[in-house]
Structure formats: structure tokens, C-alpha cells
Amino acid sequence: MNLILFTFIVLLGFTSYYFGRRKAYTIQSSKKRLTALPQFYGYYLAIWCAIPAFIIFSLWAIFEPTIVKLLVLSDYSNQGYLDDELNLIYEKTKSLSRGQFTGEITPFIEASAEKYLSLRSIAQSSKAVIVLSIIIASVAYAYKRISSNSRTREPVEKFLNAVLFTASLAAILTTVGIVFSLIFQTIDFFKVIPLFDFVFGTHWYPAKAFVRDSSEALDPTMYSDTFGAVPIFAGTFFIALIAMCVAIPIGLMSGIYLAEYASSKVRKYAKPLIEILAGIPTVVYGFFAALTVGPFLKELGTSMGLEVSAESALAAGGVMGIMIIPFISSLSDDVITSVPQSLRDGSYAMGATKSETIKRVIFPAALPGIVGSILLGVSRAIGETMIVVMASGLAANLTFNPLESTSTITAQIVVILIGDQAFGDPKTQAAFALGMSLFLVTLCLNIVALRVVKKYREKYE
Amino acid sequence: MNKNKEQLLNKRYRAERRFRLYGQSAIFMALLFLTIFIFKIFSTGYTAFQKTWLIVPVNFDAEMMMIDQNPSKEDLQDADYYDIALKSMADLDQNANDDQKNQLKRMVSYFFEKEIKNEILNDPSLIGKTKEVYLTASDDLDQVFKGNYPRDLPEDQRRVSDYQLKIFDHLVAKGKVESKFNISFFTYADSREAELAGIASSFMGSIFSILVCLMIAFPVAVLAAIYLEEFAPKNRFTDFIEVNINNLAAVPSIVFGLLGLGVLLAIFHLPRSTPLVGGITLSLMTLPTIIIAARASLKAVPPSIREAALAMGASRMQTTMHHTVPLSMPGTLSGTIIGLAQALGETAPLILIGMVAFVNTIPGSPMDPAASLPVQIYIWAESAERGFVEKVSACIMVLLGFLIIMNLFAQIIRHKFEKKWS
Numbered sequence: 001m002n003l004i005l006f007t008f009i010v011l012l013g014f015t016s017y018y019f020g021r022r023k024a025y026t027i028q029s030s031k032k033r034l035t036a037l038p039q040f041y042g043y044y045l046a047i048w049c050a051i052p053a054f055i056i057f058s059l060w061a062i063f064e065p066t067i068v069k070l071l072v073l074s075d076y077s078n079q080g081y082l083d084d085e086l087n088l089i090y091e092k093t094k095s096l097s098r099g100q101f102t103g104e105i106t107p108f109i110e111a112s113a114e115k116y117l118s119l120r121s122i123a124q125s126s127k128a129v130i131v132l133s134i135i136i137a138s139v140a141y142a143y144k145r146i147s148s149n150s151r152t153r154e155p156v157e158k159f160l161n162a163v164l165f166t167a168s169l170a171a172i173l174t175t176v177g178i179v180f181s182l183i184f185q186t187i188d189f190f191k192v193i194p195l196f197d198f199v200f201g202t203h204w205y206p207a208k209a210f211v212r213d214s215s216e217a218l219d220p221t222m223y224s225d226t227f228g229a230v231p232i233f234a235g236t237f238f239i240a241l242i243a244m245c246v247a248i249p250i251g252l253m254s255g256i257y258l259a260e261y262a263s264s265k266v267r268k269y270a271k272p273l274i275e276i277l278a279g280i281p282t283v284v285y286g287f288f289a290a291l292t293v294g295p296f297l298k299e300l301g302t303s304m305g306l307e308v309s310a311e312s313a314l315a316a317g318g319v320m321g322i323m324i325i326p327f328i329s330s331l332s333d334d335v336i337t338s339v340p341q342s343l344r345d346g347s348y349a350m351g352a353t354k355s356e357t358i359k360r361v362i363f364p365a366a367l368p369g370i371v372g373s374i375l376l377g378v379s380r381a382i383g384e385t386m387i388v389v390m391a392s393g394l395a396a397n398l399t400f401n402p403l404e405s406t407s408t409i410t411a412q413i414v415v416i417l418i419g420d421q422a423f424g425d426p427k428t429q430a431a432f433a434l435g436m437s438l439f440l441v442t443l444c445l446n447i448v449a450l451r452v453v454k455k456y457r458e459k460y461e
Numbered sequence: 462m463n464k465n466k467e468q469l470l471n472k473r474y475r476a477e478r479r480f481r482l483y484g485q486s487a488i489f490m491a492l493l494f495l496t497i498f499i500f501k502i503f504s505t506g507y508t509a510f511q512k513t514w515l516i517v518p519v520n521f522d523a524e525m526m527m528i529d530q531n532p533s534k535e536d537l538q539d540a541d542y543y544d545i546a547l548k549s550m551a552d553l554d555q556n557a558n559d560d561q562k563n564q565l566k567r568m569v570s571y572f573f574e575k576e577i578k579n580e581i582l583n584d585p586s587l588i589g590k591t592k593e594v595y596l597t598a599s600d601d602l603d604q605v606f607k608g609n610y611p612r613d614l615p616e617d618q619r620r621v622s623d624y625q626l627k628i629f630d631h632l633v634a635k636g637k638v639e640s641k642f643n644i645s646f647f648t649y650a651d652s653r654e655a656e657l658a659g660i661a662s663s664f665m666g667s668i669f670s671i672l673v674c675l676m677i678a679f680p681v682a683v684l685a686a687i688y689l690e691e692f693a694p695k696n697r698f699t700d701f702i703e704v705n706i707n708n709l710a711a712v713p714s715i716v717f718g719l720l721g722l723g724v725l726l727a728i729f730h731l732p733r734s735t736p737l738v739g740g741i742t743l744s745l746m747t748l749p750t751i752i753i754a755a756r757a758s759l760k761a762v763p764p765s766i767r768e769a770a771l772a773m774g775a776s777r778m779q780t781t782m783h784h785t786v787p788l789s790m791p792g793t794l795s796g797t798i799i800g801l802a803q804a805l806g807e808t809a810p811l812i813l814i815g816m817v818a819f820v821n822t823i824p825g826s827p828m829d830p831a832a833s834l835p836v837q838i839y840i841w842a843e844s845a846e847r848g849f850v851e852k853v854s855a856c857i858m859v860l861l862g863f864l865i866i867m868n869l870f871a872q873i874i875r876h877k878f879e880k881k882w883s
Contacts, residue, residue: 157778164692167684171705171752174745178716181723250487257484274491279864281806283835284502284857287842291850292501322494329491353473355480376711383713385809386835390842410715410809417718417813423727435719439712446711447704 001124002061005131009057013050016139020045023146036153044152047159048142053135060127068119072112182439185423185432192426193227198433201228204396204407206416206427227430229437231398235406239317239388240381242402246321247377251328252370258329259336260358271330278326286390289319294391301403309393314402316392320384324377331376335369335453336362338460368456375449379442385410409438502861506854512643512656513598513606515569515632519549519577520591530588537582546574549594553628564625570597570656595639600655600848602629606638610847620847646855650821651832651840655848658841660856662823666736666816666831667805673740673827674804678747679797683786685748686755686793691781710749717746718810726814734815734830742810747800754796758789763882791878795871802867806860808835834860 023045024038034041072093073086081089089109095101096113097120146152190198205226254274258267294315301308308314339362347357363370393405394415407415416431523530525548526540550569551562573596580594581587601621604610606629616623632638649659693699721742725731731738762785770780811817816836824831832840838856841849 153776157776160778160782161688161692164684164688167681168688168693168702170681170685170748171702171709174709174720174748175705177724177745178712178720181720181727182716185723250490253484253487254491257481257488261481261484262488270488270492273495274488277491277495279802279806279868280498281808281835281860281864283806283808283838283842284861287838287853287857288498288501290842322491325491325494353477355477356473358480379711379713383715385713385715386839389809390839410713413715413719414809414812417722418817432719432723435716439716442711442713442716443708446708450707450711 001128005057005128009050009053009131009135012053012135013046016049017042017046020143020146023143027147027149032149035149035151040152040156041146043156045139045142045146047156048138049135051159052138053131056134057127057131060123060130064123064127068116068123071119072116075112075115178439182432182436185429186436188424189426189429189433193430198227198229200230202230202398203228204231204412206412206430227426229434231396232407232409232412232434233437234398234400235313235392235396236382236408236410238400238402238406239313239320239392239408240378242313242317243320243324243381243384244374244378246318247324247328247381248374250321251325251377252332254325255329255332256336256358259333260354260362271333274329275326277322278330280323282323282384282386283390285319285323286386286388289315289387289391293319297403306403308403309405311391311393311405312403313392313399313406316388317402319391320381320387323384323387324380327380328373328377331373331453332366332370335366335373335456338369338457339365340460366456368452368459372449372453372456375445375452379445379449382408382445383410383438383442385414389414409434413438502854502857505851506858508607508609509646509851509855510643511607511640512645513603514595514639514641515598515602516593516637516639517549517553517569517596518591519545519580519594520552521545521581521587521589523588526588528588532585532588534585537578537585540578542574542578542581546577549577553632561624564622565628568599568602568625568629570599570654572597572657593637597645597656598638600846603656604847604851605629606633606640607851609851646852650823651819651837652821653819655844655846655852658849658852660834660837660859662820663832663834663837663856664859665824666739666820666836667833669736669824669827669831670739670743670811670816670833671801671805673737674743674747675797675801677741678744678751678800681744682748682751682797683755683793686752686759687781687786689752690756690759691785692777706749706752710753714746714807715809715813717742718813720745721810721814732828732830734818734820735828736816736824736831736833737827738814739811739816739833740827742814743804743807746807746810747804750800750803751793751797754800755789755793758792758796758879759785761792761882762788788880791874791880795875798867798871798874802864802871805833805867806835806864808833808839811836812839834863 017039019042021038021042024034024041028034028038069090073090076086076089089112092101092103092109093112093116096105096109097117203226254270258271262270290311294310294312297312297315298308298310343361343365344357347361352360388408388411392411393407394411395405396407396412397404399406413431413434416427422428522545523532525544526542528536528540532540547562547566550565550573551557553565554561557565576596577594580592598606601610602625605612605621605626610619610621612619612626621629629638645657646659647664648661649657650662651660652658689699689702693702721738725738725741726733731741766784766788767780770784771777775783811833816830816832817840818830818832819840820830820832822829834856838853838860841853841856
């Protein structure tokens, strides 16, 4: 039904475009001057035909189920049912009306199923009638405006401009959506777990908070010493640190080499090859770390008499570092290339060698941009998920031994939320609280990094 | 004094060479990692494209199948194939005891019944005759045949018994074991049994998610980019939008997963585990990438084009829609493809919205539960069975293949169609 109506609106829209354009030609043939190109007359009529109808149509589609539900359940309103029971009754009603109900049919439910069906058919037909009359009214109005040869280009362009503007709001909406999805769960979480325990507690063991039935859910003593996030935060920064120990030297040196030393031929091939590393999906890195690097390090450690966990922080961090190399190398390459040639020439003229010029002149000049690129790399490392989930441990140990396993914010979110979740359970909320802290940390890093890079760019432009 | 100067100069030259060497070795290291990486994936994965079959004589005995001599199509559909399937496996060793018969049965996949059934459905005249049928070998024997399985382990640490190995070696010696191209890897859905697991379900899941992502992200991003580049007034609100876009581009992907879970599933009650939700989540993630690419290519259109159009009396909207946007399309499209390639490789947000569920049917629409290729890699990588290791590598090869094709395509569009303004 909805699909038919929708297709109908679209078809009418197209027809009215041609109708409007024809009208423009008839106006033209009666030796009057048009106020816009003929197709604008078409667009004008089409917009007036489709848009109001479409708005009503979508509003109806959004609100119809709620209103029908309210009306059906109004029969039960003063019988002291709980909300959950009412929902169940409504679900039964709906499945009965579709003929899919397999349970025991009570006369009550049968009556409301009939009511549901009759309400639905009233709603469907009145929707069709209202949408059609809206179309007729708005097309009649627009057609009158066209016939009197009033302006059509300006309204059409204003409408397009509004559409463009709305599209640009998508980015803001997404940010709002992120904050919105995180904040309520986080607030609920901190109602049960004190913020202090979360930020300074040193035991993270969410599996303990597994809720068997809802009566246990709000017993706060159960969660003491369960949601202390210090081991998680420490693990996150530790693994990021290992990653940066791999990525900064290799990334920075290859960036410098590509920008200053490499012949254009080497550059042409080496740069895209290194950037392939950035294009490989992280799950592939995770598989590599878990299946190749982890066991390899374990064997290496055993041969040297060291106790190495197969899921060591070193394996996860090291592979993560490889992943970040191209981010740092291409950003620092860009930054170094944009240092003005005059600085180099000045230094060479004083007799400095190339490496001295790089170390004493170019590097300090490019430092803000390089710091920015490193910060972006850190933010990647902190937000990286799959490598840690697959290659590092899932138990949160508070350790700074790279040979043991630790866990990170992202890995814990996945561990908690994989499979079915019950909203309202502190364990699920804990994942959102971790997500919130992740979002805030990376947001700060990104803002600082972007600002530093932007400032730097402005300096040499 | 002079000697001192020369020493100093030599020292400086040595430092120069050292520095250069650091740079070279850094590049070398990065490329080395890439090589090891690709080599490792290919060396473990290429065997997955072969599948091992046991050739077993099957006696299509009508009595055992509980049908008469001239059965109709329906009879054949409903016939009992388990007994003849079991018997043909047990007949491999005439003096097998019950336990050994059981082991013989486990040498082939649990699909053996169906494989025998297909044989007779294709050729009903086989009834009462004996024919050699190709049966999928169990994943352990498959690995043994490919040489991936250590045979020298003590028996209790192996999943293949000595007895099974003996029979298997006997079959190999008789030439009754064959390796063929593994078509089922591409046509079967996921399975708990490694020998029957394929990528069809996750492949379709990926395709549907990417299509949904494209349909949402591309129009919105292009319209947003046009507004920001051509129409937006320079004010605080525009700056705010820009800051938002730049930040979104750097938000960790898992946060988008939380968004999908907390808003799309919990509030809008969209169906869980489906490519529809996955696609919407991915579209929010690729939105900033496409906007940034589209803006860059709009910016690259020289102002003279706009000025010429305006001078001819076109309105700003006409100038943009008729001239600037078409000229910027190659850059926008290649940016879109690169954004989609990123989305195709994304795993974490899809896990959070439940696309990690075990799906053994091939989805027919974006509303059916499905996995995606990267999630399939994750699911198989977490499985303990040895047979899945090569499947993971093969799945990675397929995924990387797609990413390479998409990136090449983006390059071609950029180089072929983009106008160079000088």
C-alpha cells in the first residue's frame, strides 16, 4: 500500500514536470515573455506536487503505528496492566490479525484484533484520500501561479538551496547522534557505579556483573570492584605506546627520506606501496598478529628463556604500529615538502650537509605539523579495535610488561557487546561509558592535532 | 689544524651517510612488512581453493532406500539415503567393527547423504547399480591431503585416528582421492564444518551493506559538499559544520558501531544483524570521507568556469549544477569509491550491530540477517579448527582482491576523466 502510494506520488511528480513545461510553451506561444526557462515551470509544479504530499505521507507513516496502538490499547487502559503486559497484548493482537498467532486466543484479544484491522483499513484509506487531496490542492495552487506567469526560478532555486543546506546538516546530526547514543547509557551507568570507582578502580571484571534476573540488577554492592577502568585505560595507552614506538621511527624516517632524498622514480613507486599498508583492513592485521606474530614472539621468547604470552601486548602493539606507519609517513612527507625551499637554500649556502639541514632547519620548522601527524596516529592507535580484539588478551590485567597480555577500551566494548545485549544492564552501559571516554579522548586529540596542522599550514602559505 | 678539519668533515659526511641509511632502512622495513604480510596470507590461503574428494563406490540398492524399482521424482526426493550412504562408507573396510564404521563415516562431511541423493536425482537409472560417487572429505583429511596436518603427533592429540589415516592412505594409493577446484567456497554459506563453509552469505552481506551505504552516503555527501563549497556563507555556523566533518573523519569506527546500536537498533528498532543497519552505520562513517573528496574536487574547478557561466547570465544554481558539479564528478566518484573500499573493510561497527551472528543461509535482501566479508574473517579466525585457517586466508585474498579492484577503478576514473587545468 505504502509502496503503491509512494510510486504514485513520484509518477505524478514527473507528469507535472512535463505538464508545467507544456504550460510554459503555451504561454510563450501566446507572445508573452516567460519569466524563467520553461523547465523551471516544470520543476516548480513538480516540487509543489510531490513535496507536500511526501511530507504528509512520511509523517503519517511515522505516527500511524503509535496512534493505532494507543487506540487499540485504550480498551485495556483502566484494567491495571503494566506497560510490558500491554506491549505483549499488542504484539499478540497484531500477529492474530495477520493470522500468524499460534497461542491461546482469548475473546479480548480477538476483539482488539478486529479493532486493529478496522483501524488499519480506516487509516490506510484516509491516508490515501488525504495525500491525494493535498496533491490536488497544491498542484492547483501552483498551476494558478504558473498560468499567471509569476516567478518560478527563484522559488525552485530557494528550494534546492534548502535541500543542499539540509544535506550539510548530516555531519552535525551524526555528531549529535553519537553523543546522544552514548550519553544516556553513560549517565545511567554512573547512577549505579560511582564515577570515582570507574576512574580510579583497579579491577575490571564485567563478567561478574552478569544479571541473572532483574531483581539483582539494582543491587550496587554486587558491582563494587567490578568496573574499575584503570587497567583498561592503562592497557590502551600501553598498547598505543608500543605501536608508536614502531610507527614513529619508521614512519618519520620514511617520510623524511621520501621528501628529501628519494629520486622521483623511487618516490613514485615507494609512496603508493607504503600507502597500501593503510588500505589493508584492520581485521586482516588482527589475523596476522594473532596467527603469525603472536606465536612467533612466543617461540622466540621461549628460546631465550622468557615467558611470553601468545597474546602479548607486544604482538598487538607491534602490528598496530605497522598499520600506522603510512599515516605518519605520508602526513610528515606532506608537511616537510611544504617547508619553503628558501630555508633549505639558506642552510646549504652556509655549508651544511643535507642531513644537517634536515635535522637543524627543516625538522624544527616542520615540527608542529609532524607533532600533528603523530597525534593523529596516536588517536588511530587508541581507537583501533580489531587488532586488539584478535591478538591481545581479553582479560584486563594491570601490567606494563609488553610480554604479558592486556586489554584495551575498544576490545572491552566488543567483548561486552558481542552477542545479545540487554539495555539497562550495567554491563552493557559500561560499554557505552567506555565508548564515551574513547570518544572524548580521541576528540581532544583530533581537535588539537587538526588545529596544530592548520596553524602550521597557514604559517607557510 | 688542517687534519682536525678533515676529521671533522669526514665525521660530518659519515653522519650524512648514516642518516641516509636510516631513511633507506625505514622504507625497506615498511616494504618488508608488506611483503611478509602478503606472502604469509597467500602461502596459507592458496590451498583453500582446492577441495579434497573421496571417490567411494555406492550401491544404489532400491530396497535399502525403501523405494520400488520404478520410483517417481517425489519418491526419490523422500527416499532414505542415510542407510546406503552409511553402508558405502562402511564397505571401504570389509572387516570393520562398529567403532571403526563410525570412524569411516566421519571421514566425509555430513553432506554425504545429500551428495549421494543429488547423484541419483540427476540420473534415476542408477537404481540397483553401483557407481563411484565424489564425496567431500572431512576437513581434517582435507588438511592431511594438503600436507597442512602434522601426522607425527601422538594419536590422542590428533583429530584423525590412525585407523582413518590407514584407510585414507589406502584410498590415496588406489587413486580414489582427488583434489578439485573448490567451487563450494564461493557458493556455500557459512557452516560450522570447515569443509562445507563458504563465503556466499558474507559476500552477499557485504554487497548489500555497500549498496545501502552508497545509496545514502553518496547523495547526502555530494549535496553537502556543494553547499559548503559553493553556497555556504562564511559564518560561525559553516565553520561549525566544517569542524564537525573533520572530526567525524577521525572518530574511531567502533564509536559508529555504538551509534548504530544505541540509535538505529535501540530507538528505531530496525532489524538486528541486517545489512540495512550495517549499511546505514557505514554510510555515516564514509560520509565525511566523501564530503572531503567532493569538496576538494569542486575546489579544483577553476573559477574562470564559474565566471564564464555567470557572465552568460546563468544563475548561481545553474552555474553550479550545469558546469561546476559535472566537472568535479570524476574526483568525487573516485573519492566515493575509496570511501566505499574503506567501508568494505570495516569490521568493528558491524560486530556491534550484530552482523557477527552465525548465518547459514544466503541473504536475499538487505533485510535478511547476514555477515560481511571482514566479519567472516573474524568469525573464522576465532574458530579453533585447523581447516578454518586456510579459509580465513582465502577470504582475506578475496577481500583484498576487491579492495584492489575498487582502488584501481578509482585511479582509472581519476586519470581518464579528470580534466587537467593548467
